Amino acid sequence: MSAAEPGLTVALVGNPNTGKSTLFNALTGLRQRVGNYPGVTVARKSGQCDCGDGTKVELIDLPGLYSLSAASPDEQVVIDALSGHLADDRRPDAVVVVIDATNLLRNLFLASQLSELNLPVVLVLNQADVAAEQGLKINTELLSRRLGGIPVVLTSAWKGEGISAVRRAIGEALRARVRMPAVEWPPLVEEALADVAAGVAADIGRAPGRADVERLLFDSTTSVGQRLGWAAPRRDVVIRAARDKVRRAGYNPLAAEPLIHYERLRKLLEGVVQGGGNRTGGSAAVDQVLLHRVLGPVVFAGIMLGMFAAVFWLAKFPMQWISGGVDALKLGVAPLLDGMPMLQSLVTDGMIGGVGAFLAFLPQILILFLFVSILEDSGYMARAAFIMDRLFSWCGLNGKSFVPLLSGFACAIPGILSTRTIEDPKARLATAFAVPFMSCSARFPVYALMCAAFIGPLYGPGWESVVMVGMHCVGLLFAVPTAFVLTRFVLKVKPQPFVLELPRYQMPKPRDVLWRMWQNAAEFVSRAGTVIFAITIIVWALSYFPRDPAVEQRIRATAVGVAPAVVDAQVQSAYVEQSWMGRFGKSVQPIFDPCGFDWKITVGVLASFPAREVIVSTLGVTYSVGEGAEADSKHLQQVMRDAKWTEGPRVGTPIFSLAAILALMVFFALCSQCGPTVATLAQETGGWKWAAISFVYMTALAWLMAVAVYQGVSRLA
Amino acid sequence: MTPLSQLLPGQYGKLTSLNPERSVDQRLMALGLLPGMVLKLVRKAPLGDPLAIEFAGQVVSLRLTEAQTIIIDVAADCPIQRPRPQA
CATH class of the missing domain: 3.40.50.300 (P-loop containing nucleotide triphosphate hydrolases)
Incomplete structure (x- = not known):
């Protein structure tokens, strides 16, 4: 290597x-x-x-x-x-x-x-x-x-x-070591090439390669000059003169290369190939159906629906096995470390939990890449892009952005990985940037908790559905203008021509498909996986330390005649409150106060930056319901409905007002609360720059929109 | 002299001129779409854009806006040009 x-x-x-x-x-x-x-x-x-x-x-x-x-x-x-x-x-x-x-x-x-x-x-x-x-x-x-x-x-x-x-x-x-004979350029073109070569040699002191000279002469933009260190004013003078020479030979300088090569090849192929009829016939017949004005979109929708269902629903089973295995491993390992509570928590919650955190993404990645590989190898992906391009071209994306954005509704990780199918680097980056806005399945428990605890009981199941659907659209609403601004004003990359070959249909080869699934999964584990593991350990440490046993003793001493489960929940809540995470949450609560979040929600929000679905169990801990609370926990829903402000100007009023729960949901819809997504963005965009921009942008946008919603709704209500 | 964007599906034409300054046209030239080449507008996408054209034994898609400056000489019943002369 x-x-x-x-x-x-x-x-x-x-x-x-x-x-x-x-x-x-x-x-x-x-x-x-x-x-x-x-x-x-x-x-x-x-x-x-x-x-x-x-x-x-x-x-x-x-x-x-x-x-x-x-x-x-x-x-x-x-x-x-x-x-x-x-x-x-x-x-x-x-x-x-x-x-x-x-x-x-x-x-x-x-x-x-x-x-x-x-x-x-x-x-x-x-x-x-x-x-x-x-x-x-x-x-x-x-x-x-x-x-x-x-x-x-x-x-x-x-x-x-x-x-x-x-x-x-x-x-x-x-x-x-037999070489192909080089092209015989017309004399004036040959002269022009020699002039460019001489110009480079005179300015940088060494003779350039023939291929570099051709790129300099024939391409309207090339980075070869930059690489050679051949600077602009001199370079432009030499190239302009050389191109004039090509023009005198009767060629447009920017068209000379294909014209001369194809002329050469036409002669070269004389008598080489015989026979051959309609070479696009078979695929053309299939396209009559798959690209038909009505049938085409219907088949397309069917295929995409199948793909989405597989990534969304089918992946749940192996994900459950993985989380079941991780839980079993935790239970199996925990007794070995009895008597060492810190080490026990580090190994089970930190390390095993960290491995589980990125393993859980593998089923979705494998299933999506099964589909993506089959769609690409069969030749259908180009047709899908052909059908969808019109819907995306106006905001600087292209037809190939559809598959990544759609899979973003299941999970952003495979969605970002699948932007590799987009050749245009500008559209690829903008699509990868837009994917995390799609309402992924990890946002679902947050919406489900809020709807089940508040919207349903207060406004009825009809409004529950409206809010659910609405929340799934919020991200899309912001992703599209973001992509537009990004491709139009921010990204300085030269846009690629959207010239797409619609290749002959072909049966995908199972070995190639399986190999590609494996390669993508392996790369995710080795690159993003390590980052995800590290983030999990760091967040574990922040919410574990410092751990003063006096806190626990004080609660246990005063809790006489209280059920042990309730005491345990209070102990956990107290530990989290005085951990670094809890202290940090309390101290930054004023920042989230305009969104209507109290310190308990703030701690939940902070703790769920590595993985947004953590908010539900964190609220369970901070509201003393106990560990492992889920969205359908009636106990948690009741506690949240009863929660009131204990200080400040809103004292005595419910914390979870309509304004606050809508603000919280909007915050979760827009915020970049997913360590794996940030790590994957860094992996796929070749560095931390765009991952950092995405994190700051989404988080700032989420805060702004949450403030707007809270302030707006509480003034209306 | 008709812009490629105005061809009807199924219609043939001979390429008269394109714009070598533009990256789309440079890509098309690399694929062998050069002046004098006969092409066919195979179809338009369901939403009317992009277009699929056939030339030199391949089908290629390009956007309507980019097809507007590619100029075609429409010939009513011109068969698609064989890229290789027959032996």
């Missing part, structure tokens, strides 16, 4: 939808390492590949792309990796270009661009089975000859055909 490590590396490149990942999985046999490229949220996948003769090479699966003109971070990574400009990677020793055998011309454009990198190339014509079905006959020998004798292999990675031939071809490429 590091530059110091010896051994050969081979890069795998190709257009999206060519079966590149399936080939990668087949070549590496799932002996893979997954990480991130430094500074960008692009996954780096590598694995060991046997060249058939015992030689092992490191195979790197680079992101799929159509062209080397770097428009997105994904594309930039490919260019940097292939030219050896990535911090941790050497320049690869050879490149395997994966090509869709049913559309050689378009796929070869990338290969033709890659010929400028002067690396040994293996050309893999994948999906040969589909090409054969379509009646295409490809003369691979002729193609190889025209490409300077590079190995050309026909494969069908889905069926596992031709894999060993690819292995041998990689070995051959590394031995013989």
